[in-house]
Amino acid sequence: MSGLVVVGVDGSPSSLGAVEAAAREARWRGAGLRVVHAFLWPAMHVPRGRSPLGPPEGEPRNRVEHLVAEAVARARDTAPGVEVSHVVVTGEPVTVLEAQSRAADLVVVGSRGMGGFVGLLIGSTAVHLAAHGRCPVLVVREGGDEKGPVVVGVDGSAAGERAIEFAFAEASLRGAPLRAIHAWTLWNAPPSELHEGADTYVTMPEGVAEAEERLVSEALAGCRERYPGVSVESRAPRGQTREALIEASRSARLLVVGARGRGGFAGLMLGSVSQAVLHHAHCPVAVVRGAAERS
Template sequence: MATESGPRPIVACVDGSTCARHAVRWATAEAVRRGVPLRLVHTLQPPSVDPRRHPTSIGEYLHGLGLRCVWEAAATVHRTAPTLEVDIQVRLGEPSTELLAESHSARLIVAGARGLGGFSGLRLGSTALALATAAHCPVVIVRKQPLDTGPVVVGVTGSPLSDAALGHAFDQAAARAETLIALHAWHPLPFDVDAAAAMGIGWADVDAEQHHTLARWVSGWQQRYPQVRVTRMIATKRAARSLLDQARIAQLLVVGCHGRSPLTGLVLGAAPRALLHQAACPVMVVRAGHGG
């Protein structure tokens, strides 16, 4: 187990589901790349029973099932990365609460998009949603078996939150020695090209300005990571649709998310929500205050 003075672990959520197995695989590779410990965490929802009428063996039985789940995951990790330091934890409590507590000391939390207990029609489980909107460290949500090669993709808007996501995306691309695709989406004015031309709007000039702006937003991180090859991309479709298209060939998609608003109660903006629900590749969610 990592100590306070040691490296912060990467935490992988384990529940026996297919998505969780993919998440453990992704987390294992990331821990090896970073040279940090991997912590496998299984959470047990306390049974809704009267403890006076049921023996403590129920809790012991559930704890035993949890141990078997994490030991199976640990065995899989050991076959892939036999020298990796692995810590296992079985926690009794509400899964979102327990995993959010883990996020205080984690470098990164990796979770499957859906666990075993969710409704079959849901694309994103409640635990994954809670982590994406409230964790104290970056979160990676894994839906399918991730690709071993391919670019890292990040959406860029020029906001401080976007800049934080861009920094994490550069770091991930550098660690993988892969290309970074920095994508900026903008919408043409809501009238046709002929009407715009009559008003003296030159779309070529507007497009060139968008490219110049994107280059300026990227330049600071490019100087810090000169080894990363960057492809700057301008899209005129909606940001979510453009990023989903790129996610089909990507190893990782990085997105900034404001999280839960104390005023409105909204948990995700439209674009992050669409990406978490539909992206073919793992999605890293970076919120304000997440360090690198």
């Protein structure tokens, strides 16, 4: 066994779905699985015993032990051969899981937990981890086509290289085809290209299209060689990136994006495209940070 997959649990249906997804990821990777629960009651200095703020059936600690045991059982049922451990850590979920991500190859969370509010499409824990986690973060959402491709957003940035690598690895582990999508407009081509032929691009968008298609081919070349068994389809449609990826997610089993791509601003931990797909994608979403962002 090598590697570690971490899954955050809070007893919600969303987190139990995340446990199943995490168990499958651990099985595919030959990795161990760690079930993690962030226990807030001691941090809030709530006295032991019944509390008007706590669950009615008994002490908060008893409830925690029950939900963790349920999650561990669900993981073992999903992937019987995986070594499953568990830990309960006092603290805020986002702080606890960010710390856990330092030793993990992947952190898995549900899109909404017990603290989710009706009307919000994704929980704050998922957004925070996608921005600050030290390893790729898989946010498990309802939907997706289990027979569909792994879809990856390509933008030609250095930060996006890790997302492509992760997407190829996931496609290989799942035995799935890979669909690479790079959406472009006349305004999001690299500045060097615009300076070299701005007038041509304004009057002849096919010039931009050819350049953007080359960008996709070059971005995928190295991983194509390392993963020859993965069937790859690339698309470079003209249009907005977030709309193209959200639409592609309808028939995907997984959508992979970089945390920040071309045009990202220093200091912003999560790009607008990543934010958009986390909130609106129709399948699970993996957010992968670049090397500089992880350090």
